[in-house]
Amino acid sequence: MYLLTQVTSWRDNRDSSQRVHPRDVWELGYREYLINPNRIVDLKVYGNGSQFLFSDNHRDRRESNSFLRTNSTVAEIITAHDTEFASNFITLPFCPKNDPERTPVDTTLDVGDIAYFDRYNDDPDNFCWVIYNAKAFKRIEQLVAYNIEQVEDVAETGTTTTSTSTEEGEQ
Amino acid sequence: MSLFSTIVTEWTTKKPGNRLRVAINDTFMLNTNRIIEMVATSDLTSAFWYANDPDDARDSPDHIACNCDVYAIQQYHDRVETDKFGTFSIFPGWDRTETPVDTEIEWTDICYIYQTPTDYSERTSHMVYYRKAWERVECLIDMTPTDVNVEAGFEAV
Numbered sequence: 392m393y394l395l396t397q398v399t400s401w402r403d404n405r406d407s408s409q410r411v412h413p414r415d416v417w418e419l420g421y422r423e424y425l426i427n428p429n430r431i432v433d434l435k436v437y438g439n440g441s442q443f444l445f446s447d448n449h450r451d452r453r454e455s456n457s458f459l460r461t462n463s464t465v466a467e468i469i470t471a472h473d474t475e476f477a478s479n480f481i482t483l484p485f486c487p488k489n490d491p492e493r494t495p496v497d498t499t500l501d502v503g504d505i506a507y508f509d510r511y512n513d514d515p516d517n518f519c520w521v522i523y524n525a526k527a528f529k530r531i532e533q534l535v536a537y538n539i540e541q542v543e544d545v546a547e548t549g550t551t552t553t554s555t556s557t558e559e560g561e562q
Numbered sequence: 563m564s565l566f567s568t569i570v571t572e573w574t575t576k577k578p579g580n581r582l583r584v585a586i587n588d589t590f591m592l593n594t595n596r597i598i599e600m601v602a603t604s605d606l607t608s609a610f611w612y613a614n615d616p617d618d619a620r621d622s623p624d625h626i627a628c629n630c631d632v633y634a635i636q637q638y639h640d641r642v643e644t645d646k647f648g649t650f651s652i653f654p655g656w657d658r659t660e661t662p663v664d665t666e667i668e669w670t671d672i673c674y675i676y677q678t679p680t681d682y683s684e685r686t687s688h689m690v691y692y693r694k695a696w697e698r699v700e701c702l703i704d705m706t707p708t709d710v711n712v713e714a715g716f717e718a719v
Contacts, residue, residue, distance in 0.1 A: 526616035
């Protein structure tokens with residue numbers, strides 16, 4: 392099962408992006424990600440949490456791992472990895488061309504192909520990013536019309552009971 | 563993860579050779595563990611990318627449309643074979659006159675299985691599997707798709 396975790400540090404060689412932005416650190420001290428434990432290597436205790444290597448594309452030997460520190464304990468990560476998904480496939484509403492204005496298309500992925508989910512900064516209550524692999528071939532970033540909690544629901548139960556929120560404009 | 567039989571209506575590939583108009587009625591046993599980005603194209607049909615060799619970064623996935631709906635494929639993907647290995651009777655050198663050799667192959671390594679008209683009358687099948695990321699292997703097995711299902715432990719679907 393995926394694990395919603397507070398990541399305090401994420402160092403990667405892939406794109407030099409700051410996955411835990413200084414703004415996140417300044418505001419909360421962490422950024423929440425929904426990660427797939429099947430990408431974790433060398434899991435160790437660090438303080439009250441954990442540290443480990445994480446593979447964005449575990450099937451590709453050219454992919455160097457990134458390094459994470461999180462507030463989740465080793466035991467919590469092990470429990471998450473031992474928990475079964477509702478199904479080996481997960482269906483997510485993909486926004487075509489990563490455009491939140493477009494009508495989402497339900498798309499089914501193997502749960503093992505997904506690396507992690509990240510909140511969509513512009514509208515985290517209604518959208519999130521899924522980072523997954525087309526098997527070993529390539530890494531894909533896709534906008535999904537679910538928030539992270541809804542994705543957690545779907546992975547765990549096969550359906551979501553949480554509704555997305557709508558901003559109401561002034562009349 | 564499991565193999566499931568379906569009629570394929572589109573199979574676009576960059577690899578050499580035709581996929582369609584080879585098997586009887588274009589019916590193939592496909593492996594759910596190769597499917598990427600599956601979408602429903604109607605209530606009864608679906609389309610998806612299909613990785614021939616999911617462990618090889620050089621392998622660009624094919625595109626397949628088939629007469630099996632998303633829900634059914636999901637059910638197939640949630641099945642578990644009796645053993646991680648299946649026993650396949652492979653004819654040495656594609657020669658039906660030779661004695662087939664029982665060979666253990668992991669279910670996850672099988673890409674697809676189909677029957678040509680000759681296979682149908684001889685009760686054999688063509689099978690494509692991968693030696694992990696290393697290489698693609700095509701062989702002739704002394705089994706029908708039904709026999710393969712029985713070997714997996716899925717007699718009634």
